[in-house]
Amino acid sequence: MAQIDQEYRQPAPGRNSLLEALTQVLVVELSRLCAYAGRTAKRYGPRQSDKGRQHLEHYQALIEAHYREQPSIEQLAEQIGVSSAHLNLLCRQLAGRSALQLLHERLLLEAKRQLTYTNMTIGQVSDSLGFSEPAYFTRFF
Structure with missing residues (x-):
């Protein structure tokens, strides 16, 4: 200067x-x-981002454990101890996708795996992933 x-x-x-x-x-x-x-x-810096990462990791573990039951985001957020809005914000900031998108991605991954590597019918895959009817699963997929 x-x-x-x-x-x-x-x-x-x-x-x-x-x-x-x-x-x-x-x-x-x-x-x-x-x-x-x-x-x-x-x-x-502040440990807030570390806490956010912990919440995201906990959310991903819950998805892995319960994706077949198709829990609501509110239920999962409650188990983590945050609001669904806060969980969604964390997911968007840290993973680049909404909380629901992360859950749906896991469902789709499992559906693709089962359809590709097993002899299960669409109806059986639909049932195993917690869909109420195969037609809804087909639209989702």
Whole structure:
């Protein structure tokens, strides 16, 4: 900054070129500082994101354990100890998808697995995944 100030106050040949170059250097240095501060804040910042990750991991474990029952997001959020809105927000922030999308993705994965690697009929797969009728499962799939 001092060099920019000095160059600005004492015009000399090539002043504009030097001011542009010094400004670019300043921008690069500031972006590096911001990037470093961002990494440091992630590393040493509040533990809220750690708690959020724990909630997301707990939610994913609950999905794995209960996806065949097709529980509601409210039921799963209650088991974690958060509201369904908060759980949905965490899922969107940390996983990039809603809580319901994560549950549906697990159901679809299992449906694909069963349809591909077993001799089960669509009706049997539908029943095993907790759908009330094969037609609903087919629309879902």
